[in-house]
Amino acid sequence: MRILLVEDELDLARALISALERHDILVDHVSTLEMALEAVENAVHSIAVLDRKLPDGDSLTIIPQLRRAQAGLPIIVLSALGSPEHRIEGLETGADDYLAKPFVVDELVARIRALMRRPAMIADMGITVGKLTFNLGDGTATAAGEPMTLTRREVLALEVLVRRAGRTVARSALEEAVYGFDDEIASNTLDAHISRLRRKLAPANVEIHSIRGIGYLLRATS
Amino acid sequence: MRILLVEDELDLARALISALERHDILVDHVSTLEMALEAVENAVHSIAVLDRKLPDGDSLTIIPQLRRAQAGLPIIVLSALGSPEHRIEGLETGADDYLAKPFVVDELVARIRALMRRPAMIADMGITVGKLTFNLGDGTATAAGEPMTLTRREVLALEVLVRRAGRTVARSALEEAVYGFDDEIASNTLDAHISRLRRKLAPANVEIHSIRGIGYLLRATS
DNA sequence: TGGTCCATATTGCCGCAACATTGCGAAACT
DNA sequence: AGTTTCGCAATGTTGCGGCAATATGGACCA
Incomplete structure (x- = not known):
């Protein structure tokens, strides 16, 4: 399984990558929305994990574009904005899951697994x-x-x-x-x-x- | 869409039911694990929403039985036990989502929608x-x-x-x-x-x- | 075996709610 | 001001689905 991680905090990114790879999950890492859109063009990822706040904007805004590039791509949003309103906003925008920071890495793994429990997209x-x-x-x-x-x-x-x-x-x-x-x-x-x-x-x-x-x-x- | 709600706190149940029905989601409500298993026998529901703590036990224990009765039934667990460890435990047991109390009703609706949106599930x-x-x-x-x-x-x-x-x-x-x-x-x-x-x-x-x-x-x- | 009872089968009818279509006027853009 | 868009409502149309009348057939008993 190969996932796309979009995260600009390098320390967190490194921690996530090593944790995910310990669970046999390959990670491609980019740090901006622009790079994320480019990466999805090849449609090689099974899941996208987006930090919500990125240098070039709110990642919710590109969810429709990601979905357009790869129909059915499961998306998990990570965010310090964890209020119910924010979470609802994320889910309504099309994210499959919304995880508030701080979170335990293993929870992210568990949620990725939950999303992957289903076969691939249409x-x-x-x-x-x-x-x-x-x-x-x-x-x-x-x-x-x-x-x-x-x-x-x-x-x-x-x-x-x-x-x-x-x-x-x-x-x-x-x-x-x-x-x-x-x-x-x-x-x-x-x-x-x-x-x-x-x-x-x-x-x-x-x-x-x-x-x-x-x-x-x-x-x-x- | 018809969902099964397993919740023993009647006030909460009533609030959820009216909110869900306002979103055109039919709700069948029971209040114990035993009644839940019985209800699932008829395989009528698209999703099960379980309160974790119920009069006759921890609802995580019956998830395998629910799945056996109805393969692929999506399950959402509600719980006051919201620590990451608890959430991971729930997801690993096979829940598709785990929502910590207290939560905003609209968030539950959004998560139900998110589960139903999954193309792979179809x-x-x-x-x-x-x-x-x-x-x-x-x-x-x-x-x-x-x-x-x-x-x-x-x-x-x-x-x-x-x-x-x-x-x-x-x-x-x-x-x-x-x-x-x-x-x-x-x-x-x-x-x-x-x-x-x-x-x-x-x-x-x-x-x-x-x-x-x-x-x-x-x-x-x- | 024949008869009776009762659960189920089938079919047409028809009310009503959902949907279709169109014109009008208000608002928004140019 | 002219044009376009759009929300709304009036009116027409469709078809779901509840009901009941009638038919069928199995079960049970004498």
Whole structure:
């Protein structure tokens, strides 16, 4: 097993590396967000362990990018910010686990083991469904080669649907994606967006099924 | 999603239940280890949340039994014993997460979500009977490779039947699974659902026997 | 063996809640 | 000011799921 450790305090990093290697866990160590993103490009790591506070920013901000680079990558965040609010923030952002400093090294090992107890990730579905291509980088899309104009809300919704193409997306997940965690929605506005997306997606041979009581599912027209 | 909460402090239990249900998580609540083991027999729950200290013992001791009854059941342990040693002990025993009291309810919700998000868990949890494969992660099923459309009630019933394939499932267990512990049913509606399931399952070489006076049993057609 | 009882099977009906669609007006951007 | 976006609600549509009427079949007893 090879993990990516992103930690800027060198003493702590060294301690962690030697402890982890004593448990037969290989460690690649970098110390900035930028280097972390670069390292993940090769997708060779089974887990990423991020210190939250790094020289070039809060590591929570790059979790989406890490996930985009390697779908399903398990992520553990280490932080001195251990209040429940901080922990929730970390988990909601997509971390699989959040460990407050100070911690005992063996606990980190145990949590890595807990995350690894499951088999590896699912291959990335890609960004093409039917005649639709969706660019995760800038949120643009083309239908059969023709660029399509999408509003902001539509982009947000479509991104989630495309990422999970062929699998159902819970209505609540869509709401979270389109609005914030905070913002609430008090009508069927989401349905309206879906409706308009459907019309725009029709030329791309892509349809959005509704799963009654659950949410929606995007797939190529059969 | 339906979870099993094992907690003997009634005030805390009530608070958790109302918070979880506000997040659309169904909760079945029991207060002893014995009742927990009994509840898991029916294999109805997606996650078990255990208070560590219970009237009839330390809940860590029954984790292996829970796992035996339902392979892959994710388990979260709540405990006032929050030292690193205790946490490690919990994780090593097989808990997927260990949350120290006192905690903010939203953190528990976030951790439940994090556990359910695990893609690997979904891959882990496919069950095959005859030509039927049932995906415990998202409640979808395929018959001989063809995806089948199931209604919500059908999914709930089929999940239990598949989990206990080859063993009889008490009628009462099915009612619990499809409706709540509380909700009652005043007609033969369950039978109707079974009937419709049978028709859908026929192409998958799977049949549902009725065990007169007891319940049902699902198995591959011989 | 034949009859009766009762649990289960099957099917259609239909209310109601979830979802779809569209127009309108307010707000936000240019 | 003009344009676009978006939230909202009114209205239309769909289909789940509860119920009950009727059918089937096994169990038990005489």
